Amino acid sequence: MRGPLVRSLHICASILLLLVLCMHESSGNVLGYSKSSALAERRADLLLPEISPNAAPQPFLPLLAPSPLTPFTNSTIPKLSGTCVLNFTALSNMMMVTSTDCMAAFAPVLANVVCCPQVEATLVILIGQSSKYTNTLALNGTLAAHCLSDFQQILVGQGANDSLSKICSIRSSNLTGGSCPVSDVSEFESTVETSNLLAACGKIDSVNECCQQVCQNAILDAARKLTEKAYSLLNLDGSHVFSDHTRINDCKSIVLRWLGSKLEPSRAKEVLRGISNCRINKVCPLKFPSMSHVIEGCGAAKSNQTACCSSVESYVSHLQRQSFVTNLQALNCAASLGVRLRKANITNNVYSQCRISLKDFSLQVGVQESGCLLPSLPSDVVFDQSAGVSFLCDLNDNIPAPWPATTQLPASSCNKTVKIPALPAVASGQRNFQRTGSNYAASLMASVALWILM
Template identity: 60%
Template structure:
């Protein structure tokens, strides 16, 4: 009996040790914790291995698994530099949103569409808030370096990927004035028609803006005016104009509340996101060999296309409009290589075949063409909306012009359709995919 009691106590002791170890390693950070960060020293460890930005993402492996666990992050809160002038607590809710949008394992797959646009928007809004007190629309180089490091540390402590600066191609110079000659609020407002700028960009229609470019034109006009300050000759493609656009964005966000500013910036970024194709295309030599000229073996041609598309399906999630661009771009490449037959129709290729695949049946997930975010709740964990409106066939290109981001006439769903009567994971013609992220960085959707 004593031996049995000893074993039970030993097992209980081991269990308590394991539980204590877990509690020491992990901690859930909320937006409220941001205010306590400013007095600590820099110290942060990633829970999972780094992902090299240039490396191919790990394989996408469907798996039926239990409900996702509540996200845990490193227990040790980052101690910041103490040399950053930005007020992070002023945009705590936006930073929490950014951390979720750039969640550790999902960030490389969602960088182009969700993570980096939100990352950029949060930085611009932080700078806008800073200008309201300082009267300056930029940081000096030392301050910028410290602030970007602090920004990354705060996001990482809330579960974000620790390689965001590389994933989103952000450097500390992006927080300075760079080459823009106007960087203080008073001078900016003396040159720019601020009333017109606010009227055009105070609120952005995320569908019409991409077509009519009301806000984008006002921003470009304002950037040109301040870029030409002190000079009479400035090329249209000058990097100075791009640097001055950043100044315009910061001033604009200072005149809007953070939530409205975020909506505007995300809407503008989506116009650019949907203009092109973010995928990297490998050599088409095997496809052209099987599908070029007169196709003698349809099975062989379609097998070659399937193998080719499998390389694209390991890269990232893309929007439905990006998929349209990718299909057109690949089609033009194949046509240049003497593939004259419509292999999309021949092999029943749809737009979803160009995006990362999800689920046990490996169905491509196309993100909505309008701005969307990663979601988190205790019931379903981390997830995002996939636009699964029917199987839209990939269009074989008849011209050498890529489809534009203006989708007023494009017959593609902008957002998934759902009714309030429907509940659970599946929604009408759309689905929310909860994700479970393992320490080996395997992206695991649950359906």
């Protein structure tokens, strides 16, 4: 019964969303910026600006009216196992944030950047906080299964997507100790230099941690200390530790849970989300389908720019249906696609030729096809009964996609003078398009409605 009911609610919400859009459009209030006019104004030869690392991009907050989204946020009473040792009530506020970050309609398209990192951080903190009473930083297999089920039931009851395990690849084994030989709190604290760990991770520099890795190195050192226990028990030297990646990763989870027990929950979340974003921003999360059509349209023997750009834009439109990405992820996606095209002997800068910008790699919002790049630093979805649903978009998104100079992926952004979150940002003299909140909301609402119906 649940599946058909949820589907019906989704369809009803979608119809309401489209009706709202129609009312906005009929009133004559339309966006002052369209895809075609934006393309006409992009400068093909514009390079990424050299700006101060402290000049963070200014975000934009698109709002979604609450009424059509009410079906997604109705609370239901979850059926819990009654055996889980995790204190969900103590972290009720964080659980609510997690439910909102993973709201039914948005979870799949915000999974990589917002939903799943928040889910992972919440589980870590839940286990860490419970260790104050259980004296263990891991659950056994049976408890892990019950607790994960209860965790998901509570989130779904608060409006979260009911497929979080699949969306975020979460298994009950993620709540156990895995192959790490230490899970007892007392043994952990006698093995690891906890004062050094807290000094490095008590508060992280969200901008510089990804490059300087102060906290991450401290976590790695602690995980190696724990891993050595496995070899000392077998009377072996610790030379195997550096190659024991699986055990080290399992021990990293134990270290993170200990931090989750020692730090105040909101501070622990800041640290965990900051560390996860270092990993997230390093890669492009998009899957690249076959580009044979682009190669055929833009190959060396071809000189028809119209046909080439048509094939490039068609290909990019498939990428835009996957998910929202951060501004740094968009840079990685542009580089990955560019390298693939160069390896296919397409040497002309088709990004410049076809006016492809960074926002073209992110999910498009609204009938005007305006891309939303998420900020490179962690952010959450916000739900307010009166204001609706909102999430941050970095409107400094009219940056032309940089074409790679070689067939090799460019060096890490840590090797550049511009650091996150200052890269990318609006170039000097580039037009900054203004959008009214109500009209942008209508467009985003329509986008969500169409996505639900697909």
